Every structure is written in structure tokens, then in C-alpha cells.
Amino acid sequence: MKPIIKLKNLTKKYGDFIAVNNLNIEIKKGEIFGLLGPNGAGKSTTILMLLGLTEPSNGNAWVCNYNATKNPIEVKKHVGYLPDNLGFYNNRTGLENLIYIARLNNIPTEIATKKAKELLTRVGLDNNANQKVGTYSRGMKQRLGLADILIKNPSVIILDEPTLGLDPKGIKEFLQLIYKLSKEEGITVLLSSHHLHQVQQVCDRVGLFVDGNLIAQGDINTLAKSIFNEESHTIEIKLKENHESNLNTIKNLLIQNKLASKVSIISEKLIINCSDDNTTPIVKSIVNANFNINHLHVKSYGLDDIYQRYF
Amino acid sequence: METINKLKNPVFKSLETLKYTFKGVNTPQQTHPFWVMVQKDISDHVRSLRFIILIVLIILTCFGTLYNAMSHLNEALHNTKDPNNMFAFLKLLTATDGSLPSFLLFMSFMSPLLGISLGFDAVNSEHNSGSLVRVISQPIHRDYVINAKFVSALTIISILFFSLSFIFIGFGILFSGLTPTFNEFIRIMAFTTLTILYVSFWLNLSILFSIKFKQASTSALTCIGVWLFFSVFYQIIINIAAKTFIPERASQLDKVINIKKFFSGLLNIAPNQLFTDASTTLLMPSVRSLGPLSFTETLGAIPSALTLTDSLIIVWPQLTGLIAATIFCFALSYYIFMRKEIRP
The missing domain is CATH 3.30.70.980 (YebC, transcriptional regulation domain)
Known part of the structure; x- marks a missing residue:
């Protein structure tokens, strides 16, 4: 089977500083892949290159068989991206935020409204749909974020630090939600985190990122073996x-x-x-x-x- | 046209939708993402408190100056020496007793403020709240963001100023009993268009700063700084410079005139000067030149009003200058925005 995400010799330099160095990763369809690494390891930069928001200095990123640098629009049609600071319009309601994003994805308003309501129920926000996002708690915003990326029916979702700022119960619920989604609908998930324990719970495979280098990848046991041979x-x-x-x-x-x-x-x-x-x-x-x-x-x-x- | 359509240009897409509407055919319900963004930006502006405050200010200005002009309309119209007394209705916009500035002057003062307030946080506030990343990770072209910001603000300004002009004309007719001639009406419309152009210059400048500066307050202050510079300090600086360059003893008249022309040229490229010159020419038909005229040129001229076409010809350079400045600011912001790396 062809990998759904394929990074080949991906490199990003800012002047002399190498943010991402010669990255090679292949992710299969339906997999949950965790990008692990401390802050500033180059995880976010990698994600931005995957979405075509930043041009790599060298190498290629392929998502759903589209080159992310040359054809970002096609990639963004199939990829839902949840940035770590979410970025909702606080003066709009949760429902309005979802409908706006759906309409940017060329979904007609009526269908968008219906779908947004369904998704809000699914993530457990149906009672808060008409509340302004500014009044939401962090956990609620995070769940709204999940609804937000699902509204375009993505085949890949990318989550940047999805558990940031959630309480332990919230983390558990959120990760379970992601796990369920991936297994039920065959959505490929790429999530970045520096919380190894949380990633351990849901990821099929992880890649360990330090200073722009991918030092190991595989499931947790393989990872341990390759590091502590x-x-x-x-x-x-x-x-x-x-x-x-x-x-x-x-x-x-x-x-x-x-x-x-x-x-x-x-x-x-x-x-x-x-x-x-x-x-x-x-x-x-x-x-x-x-x-x-x-x-x-x-x-x-x-x-x-x-x-x-x-x- | 077809090639342009192939580029999925949102403007042509919407024209196509219009075509469908005229034919009475049910169009597919979806709006192009670009227009969705424009709609959202417009509703953001209209809902914001700052916009409401500005509208209240502008409406107050309108009525204040209208009242002021009304009470002095009689004097102004009976002044037969004034070649503009033929244009009674235009007097409403320019007449004043000196205690309160005329509508024209108020507009030249308020327009930059309106433009700046609509644009100074256009990009950086979205960037800081993270919504910019969320929006551009949707399948849209990046330039939609900045184009939508411009188009939405321009739409609002156009609607605002045209309705304001019509309200002004309406109340003018009601209170003074005068009706504008066709000529006057066209002049007022041209003035309105000019004002919109002037506002859009400041709008683009503030959008440029909103891309350049991360903090909304920095970009607002810089915009106001530029505005103050052009409206206060620019003239002073040019005058000081001119004084040092123009020789005291006028031995070579040609040389002196050349230097004077150069400095008045410098003065004229300030956007507020362009606006003032152009609007004065439009609203005071007697203005026949904006530069220095030599004695031979004025010799034998009868102080009479110019025709509309002549006035328009005189303001043409000013208009072009304003358009050029606006496009320059937009092009620069477009360039910077497209190259900018947007990180969450």
C-alpha cells in the first residue's frame, strides 16, 4: 500500500540554523503517528511544510499523492489541521465558526449547518453551539477544534500539541476521541507532542525528533531498543x-x-x-x-x- | 475571459452567479470562498464598536457642518463678487463662518482616521489570535485573505460615503429649499468618489503596517504618525528647505521659478495635499489652477466658474497620484504578505 504521507529528505533552514534536517518518514493510511520532541525540535515546522504553508529548503513532502509545496490547495482539501492555539473567532459562536470554515471549503451553507450541528453533538458541544467561543473553556475549544477539522471530511488530520493546557481527564477523553475516530473512519492522524506518556496511549508509531533530526521511529518498544541498543x-x-x-x-x-x-x-x-x-x-x-x-x-x-x- | 475564468477568479465566478440570477435559474447555493471571507470581514467591521463610534462621529460632522453652512448660506450667496455664487448647493459643502470648519475640511480630516481605523489591525490581530493560520490551512489561496480585507473595507467605505452624500443632499434640499443642478450633483458624486479613493489610500497604508508590525497598537500609532507628518510637519519641512534654496535677490527669475515649482511639486505629492487640491477644485468651480501661474497666464482671465469637464481635467493629475499611491501601498502589502511565513 502506498503511504498517505511521505516525507523525503525534507530540510528547512533559516539562515544557518537548520530547523528540520533531512527528514524521511512514511505514514500509512489509518495510522496514528506521533511526532515526539522537546520544544523547538522542528515539529511545527515539519507540519507547516506538510501543509504547504512553508516552503522546504530541500526535499519533498507528499500528502495524499499531492506535492505539498507545489499543490497546497489540493493537500489542504484533504487535510484538517488543528494548530496548538486553535485560533477561533472569539466573538462568534461555536456553530458560526464551524460554518465559516465549512463554507471556505466550498460546502453550501445549508449542508454546512447540518453537518456542523451533527459534529457538535458528536464532540459533546451541542448545548453550547450558540454560545460565543470566547466563553468556552480550553477543553471545549479543543473539542470544537476537532469538530472544526472534521467538517471537511479529511483523510488526514494533523494535530499540533492537541493536549496542551487540558486537565488529565480532558486529555484522556480527547485522546480517546481521536483514537476512536481513527479506528472507526480510517482517518490518518499525525499528532505532535512533548508529552510522551499521552502519545504512548494512542499512537501506533512515533518518531522522535531532537534538534531537527529524526533520531528514531517505530513503535515504543522498537524505539527503546534502537536508542538503548x-x-x-x-x-x-x-x-x-x-x-x-x-x-x-x-x-x-x-x-x-x-x-x-x-x-x-x-x-x-x-x-x-x-x-x-x-x-x-x-x-x-x-x-x-x-x-x-x-x-x-x-x-x-x-x-x-x-x-x-x-x- | 475564458482563460481568466479558468484561473478561478472569484470576481468572474460571482459575475457568473449574477448571470444565473438574472436568468431566474436556481444557482447552486454555494458562494465562492473569497466572497465568504469578504462577507465575514464586512460583518466584523459593522459589528465592531470602533466602527459604530466613527459612524456617529461622521454623522455628527455632517449635520454640524450642514447646520453651520445653512446659517451662513445667505451671506455667501449674496456675495456677488464670488464667482461660485452660481453654485448655491455646493456652498452647503464649503461655506463656513470660520467658527466651525466646512464639510470639505472635516472630510479631509476624518477620512484618514476612518481608513486607519478600518485597517490598522487587519492582519496582525488575526495573526495574534491564531485565526490566520486556521484560515489559510483551508483550501484557499493565501492572497484571498488580504484581498478580502481590502474589498470588504472598500465596500463599507463606498456604501457609507455614498449614503452620506445622499443624506447630505437630501437634508440640504429639505432645509434650504435649493435643488442641486445636474452639474452640482455630478460634482458632489465626483467628490464622494475622490473621498473614497482617499480613504482607501489610508486603508491600504494601515493594512501595510498591520502586516509589517505584530502589535496592533504599533501599527495604529505608525499610521497616525504618518498622517500627522503629512498634515503638519511635511509642509513646515518643505518650507524651511525652500527658504534656504531660494536666493534672496531675485537676479535670475527663471531659476527662482524653477526652484519654486520644484518645491511646490514636492508639497503636492503629499496625499492630503492631493485630496485637498482635488476636492477644492471639484467643489469650487472657480479654481482654475493648482500650481503657480505667471502674470501672463492670468492676464485677461475673467474670474468665472469652470465647466465640469475643465475641473475634472485639472484634478486628473491629483486623482492619478492618489490612485498610484493606493496601488503602491496595496502592491507592497501584497508582496510582503505573500512572502511572510505564517506560524501559529
Whole structure:
């Protein structure tokens, strides 16, 4: 199957500063792809190039088989974009805002009104349809934003920091809404965020963005492996015995048997790094060497550690 | 025409819709996105408090000056030395006792204000609220945004000034019992068109600043600064410069005249000067030249009114100048806006 979004060697420079460097991503139809990265990593710039709002310095962006730089109008017909600051007209009602956008998409007023009302019900704003957007809470605006991008029947939706400023419950509801949409209607979703935990909940795949470079992409497990290649498993052990005096003994024991690659002491715990899940043999050999274990914790690298490393 | 239509030009699209309407055929209900944007901008303007305040101000001006002119109409009309006393109705717009400026003067003062107030936050306020990004991520061309801003404000100004003129004429007829001749009517309409043109110059200048400056207050202040510069300081500066260049002893008359012509030319390119010159010529038919005339040129001239065509010929350079200034500002804002990177 042909990818619905294809970025090839996409580069954007502002003078000497490289905002996006040689980006290559392919996203399949119906996928939820998360662009992860700290602030200023080039996520928004990438999105702007996808929509044809900014010209890339080099490379191409293809969306729905249209070149985003050369044919932005066609791309924008198929892509719904929700910027992080939403940008509704505060002095207009939610319904009016939706109808305006629908009419800009060449939808006749009557159909637009009908559709806007349907969508407002769907995102749970039917009671606030005739209220001015200025009176909406952040969460309501965010849901209105979702209705706003759905009104043009997009095949791709792009969300820039969609969970920004929402409370935990709001985040959960909003992400579930996105997930449902994508799975039910086969809409491809590209969302950017610096909240890794939230992205983890809904994304099929993520791309990790740091300083304009895509350093890894794939599902969360692949990501962890590719970043922490051989040290993907860590075992924390607390012994009854003194750690310092026994460190060498344990080191010899484990490394010579090729069970672990590294043994160290961090904050009164023995940290054992190994490539595969060797927990049972390691514990067995420690116990057989007559040590008493007080505490055992197996850490597999998750987003937390990715977070620690790059953010 | 067909090639233009192929470009999906919104103007021709709407003409097509009109054609359908005249034929009585039901048109497809959708409006071209460009006109949707124009509609929205117009309703934004009309709903805004600042526009209502300005309208109230302008209507007050209208009635104030009308009242003022009425009370002095008698004197003005009995002054037989004045070659303009044939044009009684035009007197309503220009007559004054000195305590309150005439309608003409008020207009030259209010028009820039109206133009600036309609445009100074056209682009930057939308940019700051983020709605600009949302709108241009819809399938529309980017220039629709700025074109819609201009067309909507121009529509409002045109409707406002034409209705104002008609109201003025109507009340003038009611209160004074005079009826305008056809000639006078055309002159007033030409003056109205000129005013609209003048407002649209300031409108475009303020749109330009609204693209250039991120803060609406900065762009408003800059616009007012430019306006003050042209209406107050420009003349002073040119006069000072002229004084230093014109030799005191008039030994070479030709040279002095050339220098004078140059400086008066400089004075005349100020937009407010263009407007004042053109409107004076239109409303006071006796004005026969806007530049310095030599003695031989004025010799034997009878102080009488010019015909409408002659007046129009005299104001033609002023009109062209204003149009050029307006187009220049628009072209510049168009260029800057199209190249501007719009980030959320």
C-alpha cells in the first residue's frame, strides 16, 4: 500500500540554523503517528511544510499523492489541521465558526449547518453551539477544534500539541476521541507532542525528533531498543550484605558467565545491565553465591528513560 | 475571459452567479470562498464598536457642518463678487463662518482616521489570535485573505460615503429649499468618489503596517504618525528647505521659478495635499489652477466658474497620484504578505 504521507529528505533552514534536517518518514493510511520532541525540535515546522504553508529548503513532502509545496490547495482539501492555539473567532459562536470554515471549503451553507450541528453533538458541544467561543473553556475549544477539522471530511488530520493546557481527564477523553475516530473512519492522524506518556496511549508509531533530526521511529518498544541498543534491560537489586565490599565478587560472577554487561552501584542499589531478559539466571546465581536479596526490581526501558535522555 | 475564468477568479465566478440570477435559474447555493471571507470581514467591521463610534462621529460632522453652512448660506450667496455664487448647493459643502470648519475640511480630516481605523489591525490581530493560520490551512489561496480585507473595507467605505452624500443632499434640499443642478450633483458624486479613493489610500497604508508590525497598537500609532507628518510637519519641512534654496535677490527669475515649482511639486505629492487640491477644485468651480501661474497666464482671465469637464481635467493629475499611491501601498502589502511565513 502506498503511504498517505511521505516525507523525503525534507530540510528547512533559516539562515544557518537548520530547523528540520533531512527528514524521511512514511505514514500509512489509518495510522496514528506521533511526532515526539522537546520544544523547538522542528515539529511545527515539519507540519507547516506538510501543509504547504512553508516552503522546504530541500526535499519533498507528499500528502495524499499531492506535492505539498507545489499543490497546497489540493493537500489542504484533504487535510484538517488543528494548530496548538486553535485560533477561533472569539466573538462568534461555536456553530458560526464551524460554518465559516465549512463554507471556505466550498460546502453550501445549508449542508454546512447540518453537518456542523451533527459534529457538535458528536464532540459533546451541542448545548453550547450558540454560545460565543470566547466563553468556552480550553477543553471545549479543543473539542470544537476537532469538530472544526472534521467538517471537511479529511483523510488526514494533523494535530499540533492537541493536549496542551487540558486537565488529565480532558486529555484522556480527547485522546480517546481521536483514537476512536481513527479506528472507526480510517482517518490518518499525525499528532505532535512533548508529552510522551499521552502519545504512548494512542499512537501506533512515533518518531522522535531532537534538534531537527529524526533520531528514531517505530513503535515504543522498537524505539527503546534502537536508542538503548544493548542495555535495554536493567535489574535493580538490594542485598542484605554490604554492596561495596561485594561488588567485585558479583561483577566477576555475572560478567564471566555472560549474564550481564555491566554492574554498578547507584544510590545504594546494585544496577545490573543486560541485553536480554536474564533476570532468573542472574537472581539464581546471586542466591547460589549465598547472598540475601532484600529488593528486586526489573526495569525495562520505557518512554521515561527516553525522556530523561533527550528532554 | 475564458482563460481568466479558468484561473478561478472569484470576481468572474460571482459575475457568473449574477448571470444565473438574472436568468431566474436556481444557482447552486454555494458562494465562492473569497466572497465568504469578504462577507465575514464586512460583518466584523459593522459589528465592531470602533466602527459604530466613527459612524456617529461622521454623522455628527455632517449635520454640524450642514447646520453651520445653512446659517451662513445667505451671506455667501449674496456675495456677488464670488464667482461660485452660481453654485448655491455646493456652498452647503464649503461655506463656513470660520467658527466651525466646512464639510470639505472635516472630510479631509476624518477620512484618514476612518481608513486607519478600518485597517490598522487587519492582519496582525488575526495573526495574534491564531485565526490566520486556521484560515489559510483551508483550501484557499493565501492572497484571498488580504484581498478580502481590502474589498470588504472598500465596500463599507463606498456604501457609507455614498449614503452620506445622499443624506447630505437630501437634508440640504429639505432645509434650504435649493435643488442641486445636474452639474452640482455630478460634482458632489465626483467628490464622494475622490473621498473614497482617499480613504482607501489610508486603508491600504494601515493594512501595510498591520502586516509589517505584530502589535496592533504599533501599527495604529505608525499610521497616525504618518498622517500627522503629512498634515503638519511635511509642509513646515518643505518650507524651511525652500527658504534656504531660494536666493534672496531675485537676479535670475527663471531659476527662482524653477526652484519654486520644484518645491511646490514636492508639497503636492503629499496625499492630503492631493485630496485637498482635488476636492477644492471639484467643489469650487472657480479654481482654475493648482500650481503657480505667471502674470501672463492670468492676464485677461475673467474670474468665472469652470465647466465640469475643465475641473475634472485639472484634478486628473491629483486623482492619478492618489490612485498610484493606493496601488503602491496595496502592491507592497501584497508582496510582503505573500512572502511572510505564517506560524501559529
